[in-house]
Amino acid sequence: MATAVVLATAALPACSAGGSSAAGTDGKAPAEHGDGGTATVTVSPEGSAAKPGEPVRVAAHGGILTSVAVTDAEGTRLSGSLSESNRTWVSDRNAAPGTSYTVVAATRADDGTPGQSRASLTTRAAERVNKVDWRPGDGTTVGVAQPISLVFDRPVHDKAAVERQLKVTTSNGTEGSWGWMKDWSGKDRADWRPREYWRPGTRVTLDARLNGTDAGADGGWFVRDYRLGFTVGARQIVKVDLDRKRLTVERGGRTVRTFPVSGGTPGPETGSWRGTEVVMAKEGSIRMNSETVGLGDAYDQTVDYAMRLTWSGTYAHAAPWNAAYFGRANKSHGCIGMSDADAKWLYQHTTVGDPFEVKGTETKGRVALNNGLGDWNADWDTWRAKSAL
8 A cells, every 4th residue: 555645734824925835854743823724735646656557646634735746757748637526636657666756745734724835755666677679660651551569578468557548539530440469579569450451541640658667577668659650552452363473553443553473382381371471671682591481491581662562571572483383372481572663662662561462272361360461361350459448
């Protein structure tokens, strides 16, 4: 249970513009009485080793609060609100770990006498700190399938407490939901995706007001807030039919380009994934080594115009060595290969966040939600059920 420091509230002379009296070093100075008496104030948590992760609470006794200011050492105010009776004030945010606050409370005693009191408190430092890595980047323009994706450094056991601090706002009231999963890296991850693909032009803001939130056992505290904003670009969908070995680019509902491709050789190791895969990054020319994806020494070469689709190593890229199979057979090690010219065009016209909708009877299965940005491979009800709230 939080303890409270009892403060004396000094009476102000009737013609005075202000004034204050500080509590003693033990935080419990005796009340000073003017002609008509004064209100007293209690603050919790209190002291030099206060518990973080709780709201700051200020209460008046024998009067009401007329204003409360709680400020940290950098001058940032902790916002809060008064109760209807004006006898209590509670901060909107929790007290953050390792932070010193100054509390200044103005009061009016039941007989009308004004007063002011001041206190300080310092919360205990966090033994463990949790950090966040996020997608997409702040200020970016993304494709219509791009989710907000947060990956946490340490375990998040109290997912509900964390999710309550994650506020997504959009310029057009887009419906969406958070969903929790284990990232491909094994870390806890929370993604926010719309019910359907974003509408082009949507402006999106995430306010992750995490400072002062406890992730739970072994997870540590968050000691900062995060904020990012991005804009949704054109509606472009890349449709890949591996039965027909064709790739079609649709923009704004119209087909703008179709060309032959070759997908993964049918089989549990070399087949391509089916489902919706989102462009995670445009990586240009990269070295691909089969040993990094568990395929032995099958290949080790540089490929051009590489666009990453999954964490497990699926890319769309130029594959001129497979030219004989484009449009005829699936003969890759799982990637979607095409000619240099077609790959260059696709690379130039693709945005991070564009969806690749892949289908085919020769695929090896549906891509997992955590294998890249696979959120769209769950129906809406299944996705909503992954929220912690």
